[in-house]
Amino acid sequence: MADQYGWRLYATDDVMSDHARRTTAEEAPFLHRFMAMDMDERWVNRSPVTMLETFHWFRGEGFGLIVEDLLRLPSQPCVIVEGFRLLPHLVKPLLAVSGHAVWLLPSPDFRRTAIQGRTAPGEGFIRKTSDPERAGRNIAERDHAFVERLHEETRRLGLHAIEADTTMTEDDLANRVSETFLGRRSAPPG
Template sequence: MRNVYWIGGGSGAGKSTIARRLADRHSWRVYATDDVMADHARRTTAEEAPFLHAFMAMDLDERWVDRSPETMMETFPWFRGEAFGPIVEDVARLARDTPVVVEGFRLLPHLVLPLVTEPGHAIWLLPTPEFRRAVFARRAASGGMFTQRTGDPGRAVRNLAARDALFTERLDEETTRLGLPALTVDGTMTEDELAERVGGVFRL
């Protein structure tokens, strides 16, 4: 895993954008964990990932409208680390030939820490609630939010925002406890500046 760099964090923090910029600049490969969620779900059984299979059995309203943000947080399979094993398997194969930057909210600090063999190879981006709301508003305006397909899109967005705020708080607490780098993303930095900050942590 010496060739691997990890960018975790909350939804809407710019993980994908920063990963692509660094990959383009340094000729790395990008492994986006969001893109392989369906594949990883197929590679697990209900015994291995009970929360994941329960989530897949729900309709959109059951997932995003009918439950409290707290329940959504505690039962969301990716927040519980389910199906993290396939990420490690995939990345181990990719990293044999060239450096890889892995990005996504599924990178929980306590799961990534044992894989960080070089100092400064992992960071978490922590969006403020205000920044996340602005990102969600832009996505909703462009029709890119799955919450629009629920029976109550407004409530679904509020639930999702509250759940993600709880998740970001947990990431903040965990990175602090484990001594891992984290950056607050509040919109005061440009994407170029954020990429430079991340590159600095990676000692590029």
């Protein structure tokens, strides 16, 4: 949509390292505890439930830095903000129109397909653990619980969520998002 309409894209994943550097242990205690852990402490030795409850970005740490960054941007063109750090309960108070936010939530099949499409176990950051397979399972379980939490929170707050599944094409998903944001389907690519 950003390319189609000439909007700016702000991807929260791209600024995570910068945001981590800009915080103190007092401002973001969960983040700083996480940064002090070794890879097994992060991904192998803790249960997925503990990983979910203590993961700094899932707790909203650093969200204020996203807002600060956005306030520094020029008012034009419009900005699309994306990323898992956009927790519904933090975003809702900032919305003038509830349709200006939509959460894309992967179905269980979509999540399985995405996990299988990632690098093989033992590659990437989980390769640095003593048990990459267990780390991968823990992360998958944590992510599943996070998505379930987002489903419940968007429902409870009356916010828009679209379940992305393996039957949807990118164009289908773009059209669904456009319908939410703009009240109309996006033009077919061409």
